[in-house]
Amino acid sequence: MANHAAEEKPLRKMAEAFKDLANTLNSQTLDEAAKMEVAPFSHACTLVSPLFRCLGIAFKFAELDYVAKVGDLAEASKSITTLHTMMDQDIQANCVRKAGSHTRNLLRVKRGLDMVKVLFEEIIAAEGNSLKDPASKAYTQVFAPYHGWAIRKAVSAGMYALPTRQQLMIKLNEDEVSARTQMQNYVASCETVISYIDKLFTSRDLGIDW
Template sequence: MARVVGRKDEKILTRLADEFEQLAAQLNSPVPIPMEIGKFTQACRLVSPLIRHLGVAMKFADIEYSAKVSGVVKAGKSVNTLEELLDRDIQQNTIKRQSSGSRLLIRVKRSLELLKIIFEQIMASSGNSLMDPVNTAYKQVFYPYHGWASRKTVAGALQTLPTKSLFFKRLKLDEASAFVQMQRIVTAVAPLIHYIDNLFLSRESAKELLRLL
């Protein structure tokens, strides 16, 4: 008898694509449904094991990212949607606090932007190195907000990245299959990033946060 494959047995890149496609479908529906914090963070948590496949030197990035996602979960315990989370921070005048759910949401959003650009760069590059794709993404997303110490840490971590082929091996996918899943994720994450940006842009008191880390 054939074994039924459960969610835990699925390749992480495929699971990530599935989760983000569900969120994108929700946002792209004729009558968009407000994004629930639980569904959003459930998908975002799947990025963490993907980061770990990039090697031990990226552990600091995984710890920082996971803390931001957990922070959004904690901040959203008394509300249900990302929109409600932002509005509550505005009403309570806590939106600019470093630990506010809104600030943490922006940082998670930037991590999704980073992931999107990394995958775009990997698919566009012909070599076997991950350094250029990751470095290009980092410089576009986080570099402007980081100080010298953070930039130096990232530069050191870039030197330890696995080759593209080893990365795919860790993901248990060949290049062609990995590219299919990466493109699915790139396509699905784009409307999610756009949605979060619009949440802030549509509120005068929240626009400024998009320029902050």
């Protein structure tokens, strides 16, 4: 039973994967352009998918969209080495903002990571057993500006079906103390990764609000 429990730690796996990504970025010297490989990035992103599933119907739209976009990046990693190169190829092909482009999908994936980061920050700061306020704040801050009325209304209705804080801990196979630690680890590491991705976009005058 202990071995099985050790294997089923989705929160720990995602926190460790993003810590590895952040360490890779932080280890690169100031006089070289920071590069992140597509393969380890897309793999780390796949480890976030179970969290969306644990949140239930309120974030079903996010799960479906996120999984599809991460799948595209994973496929791209078979022929493209770095995020840097991937974006430059889309720019050269003049397809950055077209639906289905790797760069557009990267931006959508980044928002998914950011939503989870804000959710964890709110859960850490919140008291009580309800996840409605943390989840609502995370959705409103990250996703809502890009969604139409119908999706926002559906998400709002779905918030009433969210698991409780205790139920989420059980699904993630963590207790309150261990979950808080892993959430804090993810937040810190993901901040580094998101900042890097934002710089990839802004340094190419692409912006991040589209």
